[in-house]
Amino acid sequence: MSEVAAVLTLAHRDLIKLLRDRARIVSDFAFPLIFIGILGTSLQSGFGSSTGINLLHFVFTGVLAQTIWQSTALGVISLLMDREQDFSQEIFVSPISRYSIIFGKILGESLVAFPQFIAILAFGIILGVPFTLEKIVALIPAALIIAVYGGAFGVLVLSRLENQRQANQIFPFVMLPQFFLAGIFNPIQNLPWFLDILSKIAPMRYAVDLMRDVYYAGGPSVPIFDLPTNLAIIGVEFLVFIVVGTAGFVRAERNR
Amino acid sequence: MIHLDGLTKRYKKTDRNAVDGISFDVRAGEFFALLGPNGAGKTTMISILTTTLSPTGGTASIDGHDIVREASAVRRIVGIIFQRPSLDMNLTAEENVRFHAILYGLYPYAPTYGLMPAAYREQVQGLAALLGIAAELRKPMRTFSGGMRRKLEIVRSLMHRPKVLFLDEPTAGLDVPSRRTLWEYLTTIRRESGTTVFLTTHYLEEAEEADTICIIDQGKVVSFGTPDRIKSDLVQEYVLVDAEDRGRLREELARLELRSDGGGPFRVHVDSRHTHAALKAIDTPLTLVRTHMPSLEDAYLEIVGKVSE
Numbered sequence: 205m206s207e208v209a210a211v212l213t214l215a216h217r218d219l220i221k222l223l224r225d226r227a228r229i230v231s232d233f234a235f236p237l238i239f240i241g242i243l244g245t246s247l248q249s250g251f252g253s254s255t256g257i258n259l260l261h262f263v264f265t266g267v268l269a270q271t272i273w274q275s276t277a278l279g280v281i282s283l284l285m286d287r288e289q290d291f292s293q294e295i296f297v298s299p300i301s302r303y304s305i306i307f308g309k310i311l312g313e314s315l316v317a318f319p320q321f322i323a324i325l326a327f328g329i330i331l332g333v334p335f336t337l338e339k340i341v342a343l344i345p346a347a348l349i350i351a352v353y354g355g356a357f358g359v360l361v362l363s364r365l366e367n368q369r370q371a372n373q374i375f376p377f378v379m380l381p382q383f384f385l386a387g388i389f390n391p392i393q394n395l396p397w398f399l400d401i402l403s404k405i406a407p408m409r410y411a412v413d414l415m416r417d418v419y420y421a422g423g424p425s426v427p428i429f430d431l432p433t434n435l436a437i438i439g440v441e442f443l444v445f446i447v448v449g450t451a452g453f454v455r456a457e458r459n460r
Numbered sequence: 461m462i463h464l465d466g467l468t469k470r471y472k473k474t475d476r477n478a479v480d481g482i483s484f485d486v487r488a489g490e491f492f493a494l495l496g497p498n499g500a501g502k503t504t505m506i507s508i509l510t511t512t513l514s515p516t517g518g519t520a521s522i523d524g525h526d527i528v529r530e531a532s533a534v535r536r537i538v539g540i541i542f543q544r545p546s547l548d549m550n551l552t553a554e555e556n557v558r559f560h561a562i563l564y565g566l567y568p569y570a571p572t573y574g575l576m577p578a579a580y581r582e583q584v585q586g587l588a589a590l591l592g593i594a595a596e597l598r599k600p601m602r603t604f605s606g607g608m609r610r611k612l613e614i615v616r617s618l619m620h621r622p623k624v625l626f627l628d629e630p631t632a633g634l635d636v637p638s639r640r641t642l643w644e645y646l647t648t649i650r651r652e653s654g655t656t657v658f659l660t661t662h663y664l665e666e667a668e669e670a671d672t673i674c675i676i677d678q679g680k681v682v683s684f685g686t687p688d689r690i691k692s693d694l695v696q697e698y699v700l701v702d703a704e705d706r707g708r709l710r711e712e713l714a715r716l717e718l719r720s721d722g723g724g725p726f727r728v729h730v731d732s733r734h735t736h737a738a739l740k741a742i743d744t745p746l747t748l749v750r751t752h753m754p755s756l757e758d759a760y761l762e763i764v765g766k767v768s769e
Contacts, residue, residue, distance in 0.1 A: 206565035213562045213569055217548065217555075224550040224600070291559065293546040297510050298563040299535040 210300040214308025217291065218279070219315045229319075236271045236324050240264050241331065243389060255391070257424055264328045265426075266388030269415035271324060272317045272347050273354035273408055274379060279313030280306075280358025284365055302454045306446075310355030317351045339419065346418040350411040353438050356445035357407050363452030382408040393428065407445075410437050461523055461624060461656045462486035462509065468517030469504050469679075478504045480679035481518065486656060486672070488623070493670035494660045495760065501679040502660035503543060506628050509658070510540050523623050536564070539622035539655075541613050541630045549602040553593060556601060557584055557616050564620040573598070587615045607638030611645060618649065624656045631663065639663075664757045675760065683759075691759050698727045699735055702748035709744045716741050727752075 222228060244263030251259060283305070286292045295305055325343070329335055361378060365371050384390060385399070386408035395403055403409055410429075417431040429437070462485065469479040479501045486492045496502050507513035509520060511531040519526065525533040547556045554573055561567050561580060570576045573584075588594040591611050593604075601609065610630060617625060630646075631639040643666065650657055659666065667673050668687050675683040675690070683690050702725035703709040713720045713728065718738055720726045725748055730738045735751060754762070 206562075209562050209565070209569035213559050216569075216571060217551070217559055220555065221548065221550050289544065291546055291548040291551070291556065293542045293544070294560060295563065296512050297535055297538075297540050298560075299532050299565070300563055301532075 207301055207304045210298070210304045211308040211311060214295065214305065215312035215315055218309070218312025222316045222319070232275070232320055233323050236267050236320065237327055239267045239389075240324070240327060245331065247389070257426055260331065261333055261419075262391075262426065263389055264324075264331070264333050265416045265419045266386070266412050268321070268324050268328070268343075268347075269350055269412040270383065270386065270388050270408060271320055272350045273357075273411040275317040275320055276310065276313040276351045276354035277358035277361070277379075279316060280309050280355050281362050281365070281371055283309050284362050284368065284371060303450060306359055306450050306453065310352060310359070313355055313358075314348065314351035317354075318347070321347045339421075342418050342421070343415070346415055349435075349438065350414060353407070353411055353442050356442045356449065359449030359453060360445040361449075363449045363456055366456070382406045385409060386412045387428075388412055407441055410434050410441070414438060461488040461490070462492075462520070462658065463522075464518070464520045466518030467505070467508065467515055467520050469501075469508060469513065470516045477516075477679045479508065479515070482676065482679070482681055483518075484674060484681065484684060486658065488656055489654050490671045491650060491657045491669065492659065493667035493673045494658065494676065495662065495664070495667050495673055496660075496676040497662060499678075500676045502676065503628055504679075505676075506540070506626050506658070506660060510538055510626055511535055536620070537623045538626060539617035539620065539624070540626040541610070541617055541628065543628040543632060545609055546613060547601045547609055550600060552598050552600055553588075553604065553612055554584060554597045556612070557587070557619070560616045561619055566620055583619070587619075591615060605638070606634055607642055610634065610638070610642055614642075614646065614649065618653065618655070621653070622655060624658060627657065627659045629661055630659070631661070631666065664755075664760055691754060692731070696729055697731050697754065698729050698752050699738065700725050700748060700750040700752060701728055701739075701742070701746055702726065703744045703746050705744060709742070709746075712742060712744050 222232075240260075240263055244260040244267070247263060248258060248260040283292070287296060321343075325335075325340065361371075361374075365374070381402070385392070385403040385406040387403070388408075392400075392403050392409070413427050413429055414431070414434040416427040417429075417434055420426045421431075427434075464485070465483050467479055467482045468477055470477045482505070494502050494505065504513065508515050509522065509527060511527050511534050514528060519528075521527060522534050523537055525537070527534050551559075558567075558573065558576065558580070561583075562569050567577055567580045573581070584597070585594065588597045591608070593608065593612070596604065601612075604612070614625075614630075627646075631642060634642065646657075647669070649655070659670065661667055670687065672685065673683070673687055673690055674681055683693065685693065701709070706724040706726075709724070709726065710720075713726060716738070718741075719729045721729075728738060732751070732753060739746075739749065
């Protein structure tokens with residue numbers, strides 16, 4: 205019971221911290237809005253007619269998934285960075301299980317990602333991305349799955365890092381290529397074989413594809429895999445990331 | 461209460477032990493001060509004892525619980541004040557306290573202060589009254605002064621009634637008045653709660669109040685004992701004397717079997733209780749008499765200086 209209370213407390217803290225940090229709210233929302241508003245709109249007006257799909261909708265669904273996934277992944281990785289700051293120090297010496305710390309952090313970062321989800325959705329509607337109420341309702345569980353999946357990926361990365369410097373160094377290699385391998389802005393159906401392999405390894409790809417499964421349900425065949433396939437892959441990867449990541453994290457944490 | 465046996469820690473990719481085979485015991489209720497220059501291994505030791513870092517050799521236990529095998533039990537009975545503030549600045553004072561209380565399983569989770577059990581609210585009001593911050597309890601932590609933040613951390617760390625309170629340079633970064641009031645407050649708390657206090661510091665005047673001082677440098681114990689014992693063991697008290705007729709004085713000191721060195725002035729090694737008798741016994745007219753009684757600071761500098769030479 206006290207472990208559940210601890211998980212809820214950690215999650216609660218993350219949410220409060222977001223809501224009271226105006227600078228972070230602005231920066232968290234600015235990037236997706238720039239991607240969708242500028243990149244999506246300009247791609248659509250430049251190439252939209254030649255591709256046969258609406259590139260604004262395509263970029264919108266990609267950025268929506270990417271933002272949520274990356275927000276929780278980075279949020280969890282920040283556990284490493286702020287282990288020696290503020291209340292995080294208290295968390296590590298408290299009698300709660302290390303697993304509760306991980307789950308609390310994933311839950312908290314998922315809650316933090318949720319307002320971003322709402323904001324991007326609202327922005328999409330303003331830009332004229334078509335929605336039905338059913339579609340919006342269906343996107344909510346998809347967003348939650350993506351958030352938790354991103355959190356699990358964060359745990360895996362976290363378990364391999366020793367300090368913030370390392371995190372900063374590997375970040376461009378872990379996150380940036382995935383933007384393109386996951387097909388957020390660019391179709392990835394016809395990649396050369398080596399990029400195709402890399403793309404299939406990139407976890408963000410399945411988050412993006414899942415979001416498109418839900419958004420394009422009953423419409424154009426934009427997604428690569430169908431919903432059950434993406435869910436199955438995400439489910440398996442989630443379990444592997446969580447188990448390997450948490451075990452590695454707990455061990456690395458004490459054997460510095 | 462705390463037992464260390466050959467405790468050793470070598471960080472990865474380093475070629476010397478940060479903590480090098482340290483053994484000692486701390487009794488229940490004792491005020492124990494771990495003293496040493498920067499990089500001596502003080503924080504490493506606290507991290508190991510509070511179970512956030514694994515030792516690479518030796519064993520340690522707190523209240524009979526092994527710090528490696530029974531880490532969770534150890535965490536339950538210790539409190540810690542970190543070198544760097546461990547309060548969230550965007551959270552209110554009350555939220556900082558509430559989250560601590562829930563993490564230690566003292567109260568069930570509730571999303572707001574109003575929904576927390578009455579017992580919790582009473583306890584918090586009591587703490588706030590003690591610190592004189594009842595009106596500011598719901599204000600963000602960043603509006604508090606450095607000294608007040610430290611006090612709140614101490615109050616918070618005592619909520620789960622730890623048997624041992626670790627304080628890792630708790631007054632670092634505080635101005636002199638804040639340091640003094642914090643220290644008085646801590647002394648009162650210690651007297652009332654009977655908690656064993658394990659302090660690391662490089663401020664000597666803080667350690668001078670301790671029951672036991674352990675001085676470490678480069679991971680090794682260089683001195684251990686009461687403040688008085690450390691003083692008397694490590695820095696010699698002496699009387700500096702001189703006379704116009706140095707030859708006669710030297711002979712007389714030898715005849716009186718007073719141990720001395722120097723070719724004049726002479727350092728006569730007598731402790732303060734025997735100074736008077738020693739001086740009375742000397743017949744040679746003296747031109748200089750100066751007693752040297754080291755402070756703990758002298759002792760400390762002497763020890764640390766010796767080690768690094």
